Amino acid sequence: MREIEVFIDTEEIAEFFLQQLIKRGYVPSEEELEELADITFEYLLEKCIIDEEMVEEE
Numbered sequence: 720m721r722e723i724e725v726f727i728d729t730e731e732i733a734e735f736f737l738q739q740l741i742k743r744g745y746v747p748s749e750e751e752l753e754e755l756a757d758i759t760f761e762y763l764l765e766k767c768i769i770d771e772e773m774v775e776e777e
Contacts, residue, residue, distance in 0.1 A: 727769055732756035 733749075733756040740747055747755070763769045 725769060727760060727763065729753070729756040729760050732759050 733752040736755045736759075737747065737752055760769075764771055
C-alpha cells in the first residue's frame with residue numbers, strides 16, 4: 720500500500736462539525752466544538768489512520 724501525507728487541522732475539524740451540527744439543529748459552544756475536534760483527532764490516532772507529527776512553526 721502506498722503511503723500518502725495528510726495534514727489534519729483540528730480547527731478545520733471543529734468548523735466541519737459546526738456546519739454539520741447546525742444543519743441538524745444543534746448549536747454547540749466553541750468549547751464543545753474544540754472537544755469534538757480533539758476527540759476526532761485522538762480517534763484517528765488510535766485507529767492508526769494518522770500518525771502524529773509535530774510541525775515546527777517559524
